[in-house]
Amino acid sequence: MASNGNGNAGGVTPGKGSGGRNGLPKIQTQKRQGGSGVCHDDSSAPVNVQTIDELHSLQRKKSAPTTPLDGVQGVFANFTEEERHKQQLQSISASLASLTRETGPKLVRGDPARRPETPRVVHAPDHYFTPSFAASDSSLKFTHVLYNLSPAELYEQAIKYEKGSFITSSGALATLSGAKTGRAPKDKRVVRDDVTEDELWWGKGSPNIEMDENTFLVNRERAVDYLNSLEKVFVNDQFLNWDPENRIKVRIVSARAYHSLFMHNMCIRPSAEELENFGTPDFTIYNAGQFPCNRYTHYMTSSTSIDLNLGRREMVILGTQYAGEMKKGLFGVMHYLMPKRQILSLHSGCNMGKDGDVALFFGLSGTGKTTLSTDHNRYLIGDDEHCWSDKGVSNIEGGCYAKCIDLSREKEPDIWNAIKFGTVLENVVFDEHTREVDYLDKSVTENTRAAYPIEYIPNAKIPCVGPHPKNVILLACDAFGVLPPVSKLSLAQTMYHFISGYTALVAGTEEGVKEPRATFSACFGAAFIMLHPTKYAAMLATKMEKHGATGWLVNTGWSGGSYGSGSRMKLAYTRKIIDAIHSGELLTANYKKTEVFGLEIPTEVEGVPSEILDPVNTWSDKKAHKETLLKLGGLFKNNFEVFVNHKIGKDDKLTQEILAAGPNF
Ligand SMILES: Nc1ncnc2c1ncn2[C@@H]1O[C@H](COP(=O)(O)OP(=O)(O)OP(=O)(O)O)[C@@H](O)[C@H]1O
């Protein structure tokens, strides 16, 4: 401070001269000049408050002012800030309304812990909302709404109130998702009504397990009553889809800061102005995951239920806290809404080169969409969910959801560095003192995950949109070790493999599991599609043909034998292969055709040992190789049986070509 240049003012200073009785200099405890006779520290001006609470109140500055009213366009343009807050609470109360009592809860903004006194209803100021209500215990209380909190606020909520929430050494929020550490596709239910009856894919092979409207309402009421019984709920109002013309407004009501921060990261975050004009959401999720469904309710086969009602534009979650259910639940909604607008929804990663060449990465869970689309030399458009419209590609989400098991700084530096303040780290194990995460540890689950905003990746392309794809890369993690590291596909082959949606991972960590298990999931995401797979396939074929995209099949799985004798393809080699696809090098390479699958494989790829390009070279036991190849071919054939009677697109010709593009033996 300018007025006090003396660095030692008022300090405890050994005095000079005048020795004391025992010869030591006398300790002078006073400021030399002045001499008021009072010892005080005036190194800084005193705070001008009376109590510690007042002091704390100085710490917090009011959030940045909302946008000036004269600049605001939209529904709430003519309202004051107070009126807008009231409108927001009214809209949230309507979301949370009980359908039988036909009333919404009484709402108040903010953390209940910060508001020691019960709000007085009579002179309710703007930040309370009291609807008219019928008498019931839940209508006598207030529900506090924590609306679009910031990551810092959500960290505090999680750490204070949610067991298992900790800050890791890199600043991420470690959380536990509870008993469920992965999605529960068998517990998904979709309301079958007059409309969805005809529109959706039902029956054998379909992920849409039916429920009726009434049962949905029973579960909805259960979730809403649970949420209303709480002292506080979190509400996120956010967007899906970076294509502004096809943006969807979503509201997520949840009971955990973990869920709110997860969705903050994974959906598109509205600006302050966009939030002011948010209005009514297009779709609402009620996440009551801590509370089970009632097993006596019709259609329920466990205490977990994830229920989608397209007519009401609502989703209810009971009995699972795994946050991926919300992300993938909304993806299902997009798989319904977008094709209606002639837009193809895709379970794929997407990135773009410096020259604007876009690549899509399809693949089932764990095959490399996030790992390979996060590429230091390319712009990341998104890692998991996209739309392909007449204008090009757009990411549906605002964040990434990376697998963390065995994560290393060397192999995946961009993902490693994204795990910092704001990132949700699910179910990882860490040192209790240093808080260093051990990414090798599978004690809680093998499916450890990091959810971070896409801008945590340094070369993210914001807004997350791009031109039409040039390359369509189908990823398979073939634990049988017989698919080539890379093959160039014809359009019919691309469609065959897209509809098949193959991968084979090792069954997990259990002792004695030696056999890989083949998984076929149509469109590389049968768990999320709402229409018959051939609908999406036909759209993909049309778009690829129109825009001249090339299809590729890349095996990110085993080489040199099946799981057990061979080993996983080196990530460095897979990256070289992907580089060669992007650069165009592989388009003009020399090719030969493989047996059984009839795949075109290059004889050379820069940076990759040529002998591994044909898997047969890497197997020491050639007989075992042939047997395994035929076995996998047979599994493909069996799987495709259900599709042989379906026409793909308007053209019978394409259907015949696709059927002929599978394994031949
Ligand atoms: N050759 C390889 N190519 C790609 N990934 C590899 C390879 N070898 C090992 N891996 C590992 O495999 C995993 C791929 O997982 P990734 O998160 O990319 O899956 P995903 O396709 O995005 O799945 P999800 O849809 O579940 O998010 C990563 O843990 C990565 O480190």
Ligand SMILES: O=C([O-])CC(=O)C(=O)O
């Ligand atoms: O949804 C999840 O839990 C993870 C994921 O991305 C997938 O399985 O495709």
Ligand SMILES: [Ca+2]
């Ligand atoms: Ca992923």
Ligand SMILES: [Mn+2]
């Ligand atoms: Mn995914």
